[in-house]
Amino acid sequence: xxxxxxxxxxxxxxVKRQGSQEFLDWLLKTDFFTAPASTKYHGACEGGxxxxxxxxxKTLRERYFEEGKDSEExxxxxxxxxxxxxxxFYKVSTRNVKNDVTGQWEKVPYYTVEDAFPYGHGxxxxxxxxxxMRLKTSEAMAIRWHMGGFDDSARGGSFAISLAYEKYPLxxxxxxxDLESTYLKEKNTSMVNK
Numbered sequence: 001x002x003x004x005x006x007x008x009x010x011x012x013x014x015v016k017r018q019g020s021q022e023f024l025d026w027l028l029k030t031d032f033f034t035a036p037a038s039t040k041y042h043g044a045c046e047g048g049x050x051x052x053x054x055x056x057x058k059t060l061r062e063r064y065f066e067e068g069k070d071s072e073e074x075x076x077x078x079x080x081x082x083x084x085x086x087x088x089f090y091k092v093s094t095r096n097v098k099n100d101v102t103g104q105w106e107k108v109p110y111y112t113v114e115d116a117f118p119y120g121h122g123x124x125x126x127x128x129x130x131x132x133m134r135l136k137t138s139e140a141m142a143i144r145w146h147m148g149g150f151d152d153s154a155r156g157g158s159f160a161i162s163l164a165y166e167k168y169p170l171x172x173x174x175x176x177x178d179l180e181s182t183y184l185k186e187k188n189t190s191m192v193n194k
Contacts, residue, residue: 003033003047003050003051003054004033004050006054007033007050007053007054007080008024010054010057010076010080011024011076011080012024013076014072014073014075014076015073015076015077016073017073017133017134018133018134019132019133019134020132020133022132022133023129023131023132023133026131026132027084027087030087030088031087031088031090032049032050032084032086032087033047033049033050034046034047034050035047035048035049035050035086035087035088035089035090036048036049036086036090036111037049037051037052037083037086037186037189038111038190039090039110039111039112039113040110040111040190041182041190042181042182042183042186042187042189042190043186043189043190044111044189044190045189045190048189048190049083049086049087051186051189052083052181052182052186053079053080053081053082053083054080055181055185055186056079056080056082056174056177056178056181057075057076057079057080059079059177059180059181059185060075060078060079060173060174060177061075061079063176063177063180064173064176064177070170074136074138074139074142074170077129077135077139078139078142078143078146078170078174079174079177081125081129081143082122082125082142082143082146082174082178083125083146084124084125084128084129085119085120085121085122085124085125085128087128088116088117089113089114089115090111090112090113090114091111091112091114092109092110092111092112093109093110093111093112094107094108094109094110095107095108095110096108120152121147121151121152122143122144122145122146122147122151123144125143125144126140126143126144129143137168138168138170138171139170141164141167141168141170141171142168142170142171142173142174142175143174144164144171145160145161145164145165145171145175146171146174146175146178147175147178148161148175148178148179149161
């Protein structure tokens with residue numbers, strides 16, 4: 001099964017709310033399934049964003065799902081779509097790199113950021129999802145604050161993240177799953193930093 005097939009299987013099995021099919025139809029028209037997850041860190045390769053989304057889902061589901069307390073649909077939405085903001089965000093460019101073996105300069109592809117809709121990170125993902133389907137408050141908070149202390153608002157001194165984590169356990173769980181996937185599971189998944 002390909003990563004795209006796995007994503008679609010999870011999404012179609014668990015995400016049933018109104019607007020979910022319209023959202024998926026839109027998503028399939030974007031570069032979400034081929035985009036990188038970053039320009040040079042984890043998943044800086046074709047399909048890196050999709051790989052990261054699946055890793056976050058698996059980590060979130062395996063480590064943090066509590067039967068009777070958590071929702072399969074919420075876990076699928078939050079994990080699979082938390083980095084939706086990265087669709088239509090990167091572009092491929094080239095740079096000259098000297099080949100160590102031949103000594104010749106060669107054009108090598110790399111990713112650059114081209115943010116046509118600079119709305120933030122987590123908040124942009126929430127906005128894009130809600131164009132099609134309503135999120136529960138806990139889902140919106142989890143997606144909005146999944147970056148934890150790396151979020152620009154938190155780095156700028158906002159205390160809203162602490163309140164969100166205190167009120168919404170799903171936000172803490174998603175952040176932890178994102179961290180583990182990024183720094184442990186996806187180490188050496190960049191075509192830039194091998």
